[in-house]
Amino acid sequence: MKNSELNNIMLSNQILFDRNKKIMWHPFTQAQTNTDIIPIKKGIGSYVYDYNDKPYLDLISSWWVTLHGHGHPKIAEAIYQQAINLEHVIFAGFTHEPAIILCEELQKNLPKMLKRFFFSDNGSTAVEVAIKMAYQYWKNLGYKNKKHFISFSGGYHGDTLGCMSLGKESGFHNNFTELLFDVLFIPYPSTWNNDKNIEIKEQNSILVLKDYINNNTDSIAAIIIEPLVQGASGMKFSTTQFIKTIVNIARNNNILIIFDEIMTGFYRTGSYFALDAINIVPDILCLSKGITGGFLPLALTIATEEIYNAFLGEKFEKALAHGHSYTANPLACSAAIASLKLLASAECQKSIYNINLAHKNSIELLENVNFIEKIRILGTILAFDIKNNSKVCMLQYMTKLKKQFLLEGLLLRPLGNTIYILPPYSTSYDDLINSYEKIIKILNNNSL
Structure with a gap:
């Protein structure tokens, strides 16, 4: 790839961000302080891609709507x-x-x-x-x-x-x-x-x-x-x-x-x-x-x-x-x-089962993080809370975690001090296990 083509790709995210900033009013967002608006070019399966072709595993089904993954052909x-x-x-x-x-x-x-x-x-x-x-x-x-x-x-x-x-x-x-x-x-x-x-x-x-x-x-x-x-x-x-x-x-x-x-x-x-x-x-x-x-x-x-x-x-x-x-x-x-x-397909039913299995098999990893509490699983939903530490501003801490997740290619959106995983049914067992390992690493690197 020529340097000029590479530069154009590298600039795409910033150019679209700047254009977006001039005209858009985003939901549940404080526009003055939020600098994490990421332009997305395409979605395939459980991943969305920005204009630098960086993939993000959509672990929250884009506000819980994407059941079968992005762009399902059927x-x-x-x-x-x-x-x-x-x-x-x-x-x-x-x-x-x-x-x-x-x-x-x-x-x-x-x-x-x-x-x-x-x-x-x-x-x-x-x-x-x-x-x-x-x-x-x-x-x-x-x-x-x-x-x-x-x-x-x-x-x-x-x-x-x-x-x-x-x-x-x-x-x-x-x-x-x-x-x-x-x-x-x-x-x-x-x-x-x-x-x-x-x-x-x-x-x-x-x-x-x-x-x-x-x-x-x-x-x-x-x-x-x-x-x-x-x-x-x-x-x-x-x-x-x-x-x-x-x-x-x-x-x-x-x-x-x-x-x-x-x-x-x-x-x-x-x-x-x-x-x-x-x-x-x-x-x-x-x-x-x-x-x-x-x-x-x-x-x-x-x-x-x-x-x-x-x-x-x-x-x-x-x-x-x-x-x-x-x-x-x-x-x-x-x-x-x-x-x-x-x-109703056998493939989808197997995927739902495997998502639940991946959640259950990750409990032990989560329990080893001493500032995690209230782990809970139901079906394809897993959630846990970060213990409220009075010495730390939890809003700033959770915002920091969200940025770290994005850097690792994980689309997560904490709710208060709760981190939850609710993936599309296109998400593989291996992708979920890998995600949990990344989440644990990020939490351990940002321990309270």
């Missing part, structure tokens, strides 16, 4: 074939086969009671629709006082106003608290390997729930739960028995159950949906993120027939007045259908 082909036939049509008063097929395929892996599919375009709106469904359901039935919602402390459900209200205690929405409606919050009993206090924490949460119900008789519309894992608050796990207990108490008090499976769906927790492991059927289920394999935005809010029937009537006022311009976009639906087919 999903790309499905989108292409759909694009030359029908790219979009208004979904009010019209329908199309990709939307119908997608819902039929999902129905095969859902409890039979969940049978009414409402399309939107991202996780926040899927939850926002669920809030409106739950509220209007009771209103349509004549219950005028059922206006309260119950959520868990630390829960994150999205960035629209309703979702921020449900996630008010997550720490992500502090600038907007005056705009949000009141929500009843239950302490979240997070757990990990060898947690000796889980029963005490769970009993406390249950007592708080019962107290809320006693003091708000007949005014609670629904409770929203991220089943088994709170994602954005730091991959915090709960037990299946706790979720069952909470759901049973709510059901016995005429409270609807909303499961937010935006992150936990599609085998992330080991089962097709987290609800399968809990053996609970919610009244409303929210899906998004990995549904299209990371190719296009799409979301679904799925309800029981009982919920759906409450919106039927002669007057429009009983209908759910909600919609999006790109509702049930045929391209996104086709991508999702292709993704579901890949999920």
